């Protein structure tokens with residue numbers, strides 16, 4: 577059985593895009609659809625048995641009609657190729673509580689063949705070309721939803737972070753008892769694993785983030801755990817049973833995602849083995865940071881052209897950082913750069929400060945008291961000079977107090 581695992585499509589994001597004057601469509605939106613098309617094409621070519629999207633399908637909770645339409649076209653393409661699609665609700669798709677309607681509800685209401693929406697924890701047996709597969713979907717659980725579960729289980733003494741893993745474990749256990757071990761089974765979820773690598777983005781930055789331990793998946797009947805939420809693709813566990821992976825975002829949402837490749841997992845599941853293969857999506861627009869130091873405006877233009885010449889960044893989104901001691905005409909430089917790149921994400925001009933002459937004798941080899949005396953001697957401060965004796969006396973008593981401790 578061959579499964580395509582993808583997540584975090586964030587369709588609808590318009591960062592660093594150009595607006596087409598005729599269609600009024602943002603070009604970055606098209607970049608993301610192009611990436612999705614590559615995966616859909618691959619699934620059809622490879623005659624995949626199942627296509628998984630582990631959450632964050634749309635970037636906005638209420639995506640535009642255009643975005644919804646275009647996404648629906650891709651689903652139809654898969655459905656017509658006889659590839660069932662499992663759609664999981666992510667934090668970008670949900671409307672805070674499980675009972676409320678999400679942007680994916682429509683696919684459920686229309687009962688589109690081959691489309692399965694996991695908008696609440698549930699187990700669905702999906703028929704495929706290679707036989708049935710049992711799919712458990714655990715959508716993103718927001719803290720208030722977890723609180724509701726918590727009330728039902730009444731475990732007051734546990735901290736919030738601890739009971740998150742507990743609740744997921746309970747959910748997985750409950751569904752595990754319904755799993756037929758003779759049929760392949762996979763689990764989809766949208767969450768933050770403590771064991772994941774976050775690159776630039778750290779979940780701790782988001783106060784409300786819930787962490788879950790990978791142990792919740794151990795000793796369960798599932799062969800593959802297809803995760804979404806962390807945008808850096810990674811295999812969390814390939815030797816332990818089950819295989820656990822984040823497929824990552826399908827394109828760079830911002831510069832923090834520019835340093836790693838984007839793609840998807842193609843997973844082969846046989847009776848004995850699970851083989852996850854990561855595939856990169858080729859030809860994506862690059863996000864490039866160009867940093868230069870320049871003496872003056874001419875020097876600056878010359879150095880910029882060294883980076884931008886030969887049309888090497890004409891398709892790229894660039895961030896320019898210029899450091900210099902002199903002043904430039906920023907608008908002029910911006911105009912110059914814009915001729916050579918696809919989009920200027922940011923243009924930062926940092927005025928380099930001229931270093932003040934340092935007091936030569938100050939270093940780590942002299943005692944703090946000597947440093948202080950030399951500092952008072954060198955620095956031109958009448959207050960320090962007038963009160964030197966008193967300052968030294970106070971420092972001496974402070975230092976002896978520190979030593980005594």
Ligand SMILES: [Mn+2]
Pocket residue numbers: 584632666668805806807
């Ligand atoms: Mn996401």
